[in-house]
Amino acid sequence: MSSLLKLESVSAAYGESEVLWDIDLEAPEGAVTALVGSNGAGKTSLMRVVSGLLIPTSGKVAFAGKDITGLVAERRVVEGIALVPEGRRLFAGLSILENLMLGAFTRRDDRVKEDLERVWKHFPELADRSGQIAGTLSGGQQQMCAIGRALMARPKLLLVDEMSLGLAPVVVDRLAEALLDVNESDGLTIILVEQDVELALEIASRGYVLDTGRVVMSGEAGELRDNPKIREAYMGVAA
Amino acid sequence: MLAQTIVNGLLLGGVYGIATIGFSVVWGVMGIINLAHGAYIMVGAYIAFALNQWFGLDPFLAMPFAMVALFVIGYALQAFLLNPVMHTSLLLTLVVTFGIDLFLIDLFVLFFSSDVRAVHTAYSGSSLEIGPVLISWVRLVAAILSVLVAIASYLFLNRTRTGQAILATALDREAARLMGIYPDRAYGLTAGLAAAVAGAAGCLASTIFPISPTLGISFLGAVFVVTVLGGIGSVAGVIIAGFAYALVQAFAATYLGANYQQIVAFSMFLLILIVRPQGLFGKPFYGES
Ligand SMILES: Nc1ncnc2c1ncn2[C@@H]1O[C@H](COP(=O)(O)OP(=O)(O)OP(=O)(O)O)[C@@H](O)[C@H]1O
Numbered sequence A: 001m002s003s004l005l006k007l008e009s010v011s012a013a014y015g016e017s018e019v020l021w022d023i024d025l026e027a028p029e030g031a032v033t034a035l036v037g038s039n040g041a042g043k044t045s046l047m048r049v050v051s052g053l054l055i056p057t058s059g060k061v062a063f064a065g066k067d068i069t070g071l072v073a074e075r076r077v078v079e080g081i082a083l084v085p086e087g088r089r090l091f092a093g094l095s096i097l098e099n100l101m102l103g104a105f106t107r108r109d110d111r112v113k114e115d116l117e118r119v120w121k122h123f124p125e126l127a128d129r130s131g132q133i134a135g136t137l138s139g140g141q142q143q144m145c146a147i148g149r150a151l152m153a154r155p156k157l158l159l160v161d162e163m164s165l166g167l168a169p170v171v172v173d174r175l176a177e178a179l180l181d182v183n184e185s186d187g188l189t190i191i192l193v194e195q196d197v198e199l200a201l202e203i204a205s206r207g208y209v210l211d212t213g214r215v216v217m218s219g220e221a222g223e224l225r226d227n228p229k230i231r232e233a234y235m236g237v238a239a
Numbered sequence B: 001m002l003a004q005t006i007v008n009g010l011l012l013g014g015v016y017g018i019a020t021i022g023f024s025v026v027w028g029v030m031g032i033i034n035l036a037h038g039a040y041i042m043v044g045a046y047i048a049f050a051l052n053q054w055f056g057l058d059p060f061l062a063m064p065f066a067m068v069a070l071f072v073i074g075y076a077l078q079a080f081l082l083n084p085v086m087h088t089s090l091l092l093t094l095v096v097t098f099g100i101d102l103f104l105i106d107l108f109v110l111f112f113s114s115d116v117r118a119v120h121t122a123y124s125g126s127s128l129e130i131g132p133v134l135i136s137w138v139r140l141v142a143a144i145l146s147v148l149v150a151i152a153s154y155l156f157l158n159r160t161r162t163g164q165a166i167l168a169t170a171l172d173r174e175a176a177r178l179m180g181i182y183p184d185r186a187y188g189l190t191a192g193l194a195a196a197v198a199g200a201a202g203c204l205a206s207t208i209f210p211i212s213p214t215l216g217i218s219f220l221g222a223v224f225v226v227t228v229l230g231g232i233g234s235v236a237g238v239i240i241a242g243f244a245y246a247l248v249q250a251f252a253a254t255y256l257g258a259n260y261q262q263i264v265a266f267s268m269f270l271l272i273l274i275v276r277p278q279g280l281f282g283k284p285f286y287g288e289s
């Protein structure tokens, strides 16, 4: 399988303070890749690098064979990268439908309606209340709307940052199911950032472990899941 | 007298409303308190005056010209002066807009002197009589046009793709970037459209008020009051507040005397700031509730 996304020794910083060092990472086309690590490890910062919100200080970011290292976020969505940001970041004062349509802001093709139908199909509770103001939705509904908004861009690569945070297990299962469905039916490539390491490594085929801004481990999801060090450090299982 | 007072207020309310829309939306979307907003209204009024003097153009028909000219001015000032400044310090934008205000006033003193001017039309003095109530044709047309401009502004923000992009940028700049929206362009458009509506308000004002380079200063006071009254950034709120403001002024003028107009209006402003800082119809800018 070829990689849709490829990071080569990427480093990044917020002003003076460096947060990512020498990151090598690949997301194979059509696969789900997990990115795990403890608080402050740099997962969100890495997603910001991939989505263009944070431009690396050194290294190279390639997407679909193209060097996009310096490309601004506004352009990357056109190239096919969509981010479901940490904390969802919906447009709180606008309705569900308005949020979803903003997801398709750059699109000029005629399949927007079809994609909207797809979001409604995955999340019927959004369709039932499409005029409701996003800020008044429950946490689970907001996450559905955030995922739906990203899908409305019809991306090639979907980045999902902390999907499960603060949500009930049944809701998390539904969201995971929706992601797996678009992954399987459309071949959508996904990078899943999760605190819930068990969940992430269950859905994903490959995984990366990030610690204080560096990749400390990577490999097949199954191997990582069985690795005693990871079980101890991230799954709360005594070695 | 009561009926006439109410009519006077209603006729001016729309003008105060559209004089305020741009100021309020710029404040809501960008957090910029544009002290040059009154000067934009003044420029619009002079465009109507000049086109009337030179070409005999009806001041109402000057509206599209004033709107285009002010769109360009508002967009350019935002793109070249305000965007760079607002990324470093929002507070500095106050200084910059104050500078723009002084510059525009001085520029117009230079070209038009500080003489007080008026735009006259063939129908300026005529009125519609309904029983004891007199309705000036000019003011009636101005009121109708201002409501139309207000509705257009509302529909633009809430029903068009570009309007939605502006609101999205206002609500979450970074999330908007992820949608492919360039914030600086959205800000430029916001400022341009705000200035355009101010220009339209200036044309309408030219038919009602005497014109001078400092016309904007007295307007800016009203604009502040109406913004706070209507809720920052709310087009619908601003229109209702414009009518409320004009009615209060009309009553103060009729029953207390013209000298009390401003005092009453600003007392109302202070009272609202104390009692309902979020405005009368109060929700925060595109807030949830
Ligand atoms: N805007 C910022 N400015 C400066 N430092 C930042 C900024 N955002 C994050 N950091 C720092 O970068 C480091 C990595 O943070 P990041 O949010 O990427 O971690 P994370 O792995 O996503 O953590 P979490 O699991 O808590 O979401 C942290 O030390 C954090 O304090």
Ligand SMILES: [Mg+2]
Pocket: A043, A044, A045, A086, A161, A162
């Ligand atoms: Mg994070």
